[in-house]
Amino acid sequence: MSRFRLPKGGRIDRARPISFRFDGKSYGGFVGDTLASALIANGVHLVGRSFKYHRPRGIMTAGADEMNALVGVGADQTRYTPNMRATLVELYHGLVAESQNRWPSLGFDVGAVNDFLSPFFPAGFYYKTFMWPKPAWKQLYEPVIRAAAGLGKAPTASDADRYMQCYAHCDVLVVGAGPAGLAAALAAAETGARVILCDEQREFGGSLLASDTDTAIDGLSAIEWVAKAVEALARHENVTLLTRTTAFGYYPHNFLGLIERVTDHVAQPDPALPRERLWQVRAKEVVLATGALERPLVFPENDRPGVMLADAARTYAARYAARPGTRAVIATAHDEAYRAALTLKQAGVQIAAIADMRPQAEGEWPAAARAAGIEVMTGTAITGTRGRMRVSGATLARIKGDGTAEKGEQFACDLVLMSGGFTPSVHLFSQSKGKLIYDEGLKAFVPGASPERNRSAGACAGETGLHATLESGYAAGEGAVRAAGFGGGLSGRSLTVTEKISAGGGFAGAVPHGRNPSFVKAFVDFQNDSTSKDIKLATREGFLSVEHVKRYTTTGMATDQGKTSNMNMLGILSDTLGKPIPEIGITTFRPPYTPVTFGAFAGMSRGELFDPARRTAIHDWAAEQGAAFEDVSLWKRAHYFPQAGEDMHAAVNRECKAVRESVGVFDASTLGKIEVVGPDAAEFMNRMYINAWTKLEPGRCRYGVMCREDGFVMDDGVVGRIAADRFHVTTTTGGAPAVLNMMEDYLQTEWPDLNVWLTSTTEQWAVIAVQGPNARKVLEPLVGDIDLSAAAMPHMSVREGHICGVQTRLFRVSFTGELGFEVNVPADYGRAVWEAIWASARRFDAVAYGTETMHVLRAEKGFIIVGQETDGTATPDDVGLTWAIGKLKKDFVGKRSLARAQMSNPQRKQLVGLLSLDNRSVLEEGAQIVANPNEPVPMAMIGHVTSSYWSSVLGHPIALAMVKGGRVRLGDTLHVPMPGKTLQVKVVEPVFFDKEGARLND
């Protein structure tokens, strides 16, 4: 066994040894180890390279705050996860991990040259250095910087794991299962309330898992007390216990996101289990017992492998039986470091000296350290370290009366421990929009009032000492469960706790060092490589707000979100600006507390389930015919039906000709449909649409245009009046939900007096459009009870009857300019009726056509598509629909806005047609139009192309466009500048085919 593994103690299972690989090398560990503890027990501290300077870095913490030891875990790309904190990666047999941000190897990293070039990388260097020439940013600077900087690499293969999501409701959610959280859960559970207790670690207990051997609670050792508490909680059916579960986000109305790591710690996971489970918990009351994080000290070269937080080193020894070094120098501003010194001394680590920045250290812990023969130097700071791949010495110097440091004395060591005190983990509290209050004694922020129903307990509330922590936990549990409506059942208890009390203290800011500041790096944010120098530079350059300094220096913006750096940054700012910390304020904590995998958020929403797809009743038929599909909102629509060897253009050319020459069949089922019913239906339609509806007789149709209240076209569609009190309204495919929402809005809130019912019928009807000169002949044999003749059923009429024995609403309408019908049948009969129509149509060399042909045919007729010709700023007049406005109507939605002077400005963009003068260039949709192509750039743009196609029927290209004052430009030549050439176009009426509409009325 490695000499860094203690012979006994700790929470590891020595009966279950494990082997794992790190950077290709095999190591041994035990069940209960983290990757970090196992590496330390193997004497490995160098685990990564830093973000910017590629400096060698080691394990610095023992928990979620780890900033250096980020590793990629996973034997293959389908299960590879980058940026995992080694301190939270549980060891399992066969685990494969690798270090990041180094090339070619961790020991020899070419990028380390950045460390020597660091004068070129001050705060905000990328804003300053890589400014010119502009194109170089995209082609040179950014790719090089991205390759050189950075953390892990995203896996290249699709994630092979499954992720689940679940919802949970509870009376009390307790976050964190250290002493405070366990006490809170115990207090709440006894009342019968539904309690959820979660903790990010593999076992409950928090700091008690690394407790001193002489700590006792009610006569039990800390570990025994934890076991008893967990056993008691497990007996309650109303309690849900979640280990390996991080509460990462606190959202409004006590909604919390929890991520449970289900199988990450297992070598051969049960395939029935997901890798992770995302819990979305709605809690009546929340108890936050999230503990505190130790603060590093900001001194020169505080980042070498072997420099650790004091309490982390203690945790490795006490909880993991891992000895983090052989000879330690300890730098502190807090009593807890003395506790660490004693634990480590017991573990066989020689303590070279404790340098305490405070002028005095007289509490129980310092006294115990002195009694153990440890050298304590008060009023002393650490001013530097030596060593490269591992720390080899530290400099300790006395702090002079003026706050600066004397020249120091060297101490050889392979471990430097630091403690700047503890920062309460107020992340979740702050996310709940709770106010933070600065505590001068702790040099940190503690929870104040929150608008959410929560309370904080233990170290995250600023409590120190085990007794106070347990008391505050019980009190919070009782308070929460009472607030959740549970009374009684809470048992009184008296706690006896044996512990030594920490006097507290703490430091935030930069440690004085008396060295030339140009040549030293004292890291504040280790993960983003930002130093005290960077923060001071930012203030000199005029960044005074903490939010600005954070973004300019990137301090607190790495994956650890400033867990260890925030307070030190504030301390340095306070020092530099001469303002107390509360006046400087604190940056906002945002979710997630620790990184959450994308997989957990995606859950089952992958592949087919990523986005719901809507398919028509005729979809499968089209797929069987080899149709190409396109997405239109959520619908899958047949785009065109290519025959062997045809590309889209060939297919569309053929389809268009066939419709104009004989007949085509088209699946129009995706059209939005709304049934408007009731005694006031016509009045409602009058108010909603620009058209007049009162005089429309049952059995007739009208093309309806709807504006928003601002006067701009919102939607259009054919509306059939089925009966005096019943309208069959159609909308655009994408617009249906918005139209129904707007109709409901007016009906419910503006005109609740109208007796009208609105029902979405989009999915109830399958719609089969039969268009072309032979359309009537196709349908006649299938329809018995409807007279399709031109006299009996003119253009824009609707009849109810039967087709193939199926109930139908048969519209005579045309979006092609040809004689046309749209057969509405209940969707369940859609395919059967389609096949019958298709069989009938084939007698006439019919085609099935898709949306592309539909677009070309309607453009040949100048029919607009809302959302293509219009863009939310087009009035009915702009797109040539003034004729549709019911002139006698006193009011309709949008009418008042249309009366504004600007709405009739003759220079508004108006719908026109364009013909390419060369008779062959198909314009690009979206292309800009100019009057004078010789103008210097930027030219005055007077319009844009909205629709453009090759018309196989006409034998030349056609286009629709919106052009300023377009209607007075008819006959003019305009210009469309394109890359490498400028196209000439002639402005024409926006109808290219059958201007008189004779074919429609056939």
Place this chain on the structure above:
Amino acid sequence: MLLIACPYCGERPETEFRYAGEAHIARPHDPSALNDDEWVDFLYQRANPKGLHVERWRHIHGCARFFNAVRDTVSDRIFKTYEAGEPRPDVNAVAADVLAKESER
């Protein structure tokens, strides 16, 4: 995710609802009687308070009804929901009343 008490269905998660802007902005009875400035005020001018806001929601994936809510835009607390058509409440009194009842508990 907000927990919103639909006046018709009770408390439901936010994902069942759709926000619909400031409440109590009634469409004028005779829009043609308004001058352009008045019309623009109706059409575009909205309160954007830091604090109590009276707003419309639609329980679109539930009963589909529009209703009104008094929400604090800072804390996201919803102090009251009520049916469309009811008069605008005194928002400060509503919030004070809720907070007073809470502190009694």
